[in-house]
Amino acid sequence: MNQNKITVGDITIVGITDGSITFDPRILFPKNSLEIWSQFYDRFPEYFSGKYFKNNLGSFVFTSKDKIIIADTGFGPNGLMLGSEPPGKLLNELKLNNINLSDITNVFITHLHGDHFGWNFREDLPNRPITFTNAEYMIHKLDWDHYTNKENVDEDILKKIVPLESMNKLYLLDEEKEIAPGITAFHTPGHTPGHMSLLIASQNERAILVGDIFGSPMHITETDLFYTPDWDQNMAKSTRKNIINLIEKYNSTIIGSHLSFPGWGKIIRWKGKRYWKAL
Numbered sequence: 001m002n003q004n005k006i007t008v009g010d011i012t013i014v015g016i017t018d019g020s021i022t023f024d025p026r027i028l029f030p031k032n033s034l035e036i037w038s039q040f041y042d043r044f045p046e047y048f049s050g051k052y053f054k055n056n057l058g059s060f061v062f063t064s065k066d067k068i069i070i071a072d073t074g075f076g077p078n079g080l081m082l083g084s085e086p087p088g089k090l091l092n093e094l095k096l097n098n099i100n101l102s103d104i105t106n107v108f109i110t111h112l113h114g115d116h117f118g119w120n121f122r123e124d125l126p127n128r129p130i131t132f133t134n135a136e137y138m139i140h141k142l143d144w145d146h147y148t149n150k151e152n153v154d155e156d157i158l159k160k161i162v163p164l165e166s167m168n169k170l171y172l173l174d175e176e177k178e179i180a181p182g183i184t185a186f187h188t189p190g191h192t193p194g195h196m197s198l199l200i201a202s203q204n205e206r207a208i209l210v211g212d213i214f215g216s217p218m219h220i221t222e223t224d225l226f227y228t229p230d231w232d233q234n235m236a237k238s239t240r241k242n243i244i245n246l247i248e249k250y251n252s253t254i255i256g257s258h259l260s261f262p263g264w265g266k267i268i269r270w271k272g273k274r275y276w277k278a279l
């Protein structure tokens with residue numbers, strides 16, 4: 001089933017995508033052979049192109065009362081990611097789902113990797129105006145400090161993150177915070193210093209947006225491998241395990257940027273291992 005809308009109690013969630021990119025898994029898992037992924041070919045056929053990963057670049061729109069939050073804004077239309085050119089479909093997808101850019105009240109950025117803030121500005125227009133004209137852009141303070149530091153800053157951050165401050169569009173988070181009724185941001189560090197997740201809880205139903213704690217559906221099973229994009233390997237592994245335990249404990253729905261489109265499912269156990277299963 002590919003329906004891209006679910007509800008969690010009174011909260012509506014729409015899954016959208018900036019497209020997908022295909023790349024050699026050894027870029028992300030340099031210590032492992034291609035063959036270790038063959039056990040997943042039958043389970044996640046949509047996630048493979050031959051032996052390569054076909055990674056979804058997912059974003060999510062949450063509506064709760066008068067708040068409309070978009071979590072992450074894709075890679076955008078310019079540049080290469082892991083050697084591939086992403087399609088940059090996000091704005092078109094929003095239009096197809098009847099979501100107006102000016103209606104978004106909050107842009108929640110799980111972390112400051114380039115595939116999560118690519119459409120903060122209108123990369124398709126000459127003067128690159130801000131995309132979500134009425135929104136607060138929410139970033140964790142530790143990611144802001146780390147990635148705008150002169151030792152780490154890059155062109156993407158300079159173009160798509162730094163200007164938010166002088167435009168008065170930046171809202172830095174540094175503690176757990178309910179950002180809309182039933183939607184709470186909390187700190188899940190490891191992938192980056194200020195990586196954040198969202199707990200969505202309404203009428204006894206729960207979902208957890210996990211950002212890039214899991215970089216693919218396979219990551220729910222293979223939690224302990226060296227993963228190049230993680231800023232702190234040990235912290236990332238322990239966050240990954242904690243969040244799996246939390247999700248299982250509450251039988252929550254799991255929502256992730258790089259899970260198969262539309263990006264949500266459950267964690268199931270099968271023959272002594274845990275797997276992601278699409279809803």
Ligand SMILES: [Zn+2]
Pocket residue numbers: 113115116212257258
């Ligand atoms: Zn990512």
